[in-house]
Amino acid sequence: MPKTPAFTPKQPIEKLPLAVRKDVRDNYEAQKEESEKTISDLLGTPFKLVLNPNEIWAYNDDTSSFRAGSVMTGYVDGFISCLKRFIEKYEDEGKTHFNSAVTESELKVGVNPLGDKAPTIDCAVKDGVFWILFHHTSLGYNQDYIYDNIVAAIEAAPREGMSLRAKHSIAEDWEEKIDDLKEELIGTTGISDLILDPNFEENYKVLKADKSDDGWEEKFGMATFEYFEYFRDNLVRQGFKGDDMLQEGLADALTSKKFILRVVPKITASYNEVVLDDGAACMQTTSDNWWVNVSQVGEGFINLL
Template identity: 45%
Template sequence: MPRKETWAPKSAVERLPLAVRKDLRDNWDSVKGEYEGKISAVLGKQYAINFNALEVYPYVEGTQGFVNTPLGKIFAGYAQCLADAVARFIEEYGEDGILHFNEAVSNGEFILNVNESGLEASVIGCDVKDGTYRILFRYDCLGYNQNTIYETMLSAIDTVPREGFPVEIKASIATYWDEGAEDVRQAIGEILAMPDVVIDPNFEENYAAMKGGNPDSVNWKEKFAKVALEYFNGGIKVQLERQGFKDDDLLQEGLAEALTSKTFKLRVVENMRKSGIHETFIEEGVCYIQTTVENWEHNLPYVGEGLVNLL
């Protein structure tokens, strides 16, 4: 049998060659403060970039294509792409992004490490460990794919435990729910002659359920509020129209008698009352729309089907 390939991290060197020290002075130390300043200005907090040349230098020789590339320029490349990624992150997520980033990276420090996953590591990645943001390179890919740092930044920040919603969920709510929910609510109210109708996305409970389950979609957080809104817009609203509630006094009165809370509430549950993708029922004056984590995005145009039969 072929021998299984193994990997172990390299030990740091005690001293760098003179040529490397000169290169670091000329190409890294001379620009380090500039990148620290850009990042600190965007985040409103002092940040330091502490790349340890003694630890990183041993990986230069084993990186194909970068053997002759000065380490100082490699460091500067990481720093420039890091600064660009932070600026893009804050442009995308605004004040919430600043808040979450600063809370997660509590040490105000960026470092560059070899990825401990060794042979299984991706070319480049990021994480936050003990309050320090780490750029992680594969042991044989030092300097590669620096311009993709942003791609793992959100997951690095959102993986850090904190109270409340992660930044991606907040962004989804602001983008989809806050922008569109009132129009949908008013439209449903007009159909039912119930101007003060309430549509309750139940975000906190539903996020907890989704987080604890196994959603089919890998980007469910990004679409979280969009899908929630569609339960009411493409589901309940469309079904109320199809079932003839608009301009039908009898149906409107019948629903008003049952829907004493005037509330439609979305709920993700572990087990539904009946088999199916989702179900709608009225209980204690609330119209519940229920589904499971596995069926979160499925068959939304049929949400509320048969509602008239509940009256």
């Protein structure tokens, strides 16, 4: 079967028609400075628009249209709209991740090098520049449809530590709820200075290295919370709450007063297990079984004491 020929970008238009240049002046350049200020204020750092009308307008198929400036502004306005949503959700952490990826603090618009395989609109970070990429037959389409693409583009840029999505999930699904759950676990175990260790950094490293997809990052905090939540439920079912004998036995075994979650290479149970290690109750699972049958965690824990 013959190979599909590689996509070859069009050459920039050497000289744009006067009516096109006028539209660029009136409908793009006239508001460029204001748009740059809006983006700079959102990101907390000076930001530049570097759109080349000669390159972009080469993909205009409507010979009766001269609205190059309006099309360029449409991409800028779509970017601003989606960037606002991005920062509303991810706040300062989002700004930090964006700026650390987009080191040149520039926005460019160009054709997607994937050619026919490209989506209508996409975006990417290349050499520290944020690019909006359009399908070569779809100039000006879906200009404000890049919200999800922003996250993907930022996450694809090399960076140390946890992803933005994982950090956001921890903040929203763990930090906002864990105090109440800890109080409930203290009441269930009778251990007033109980320590809950989610082991986020180490578990993230293991999951990141082992998993082929990254969908789990969006719910990393929620999944971690549920391991502790279901462990509490199973301790209640086994009678620890309000039972002095069981609580004393637990305190004798739990010398570190710690519950910890660990992702390990191998476990002896099917999906998860709890083991006592160095005076801690260690909930353990594997990468393959992450967030699978979490309701079972802690079943039969009383038999370890």
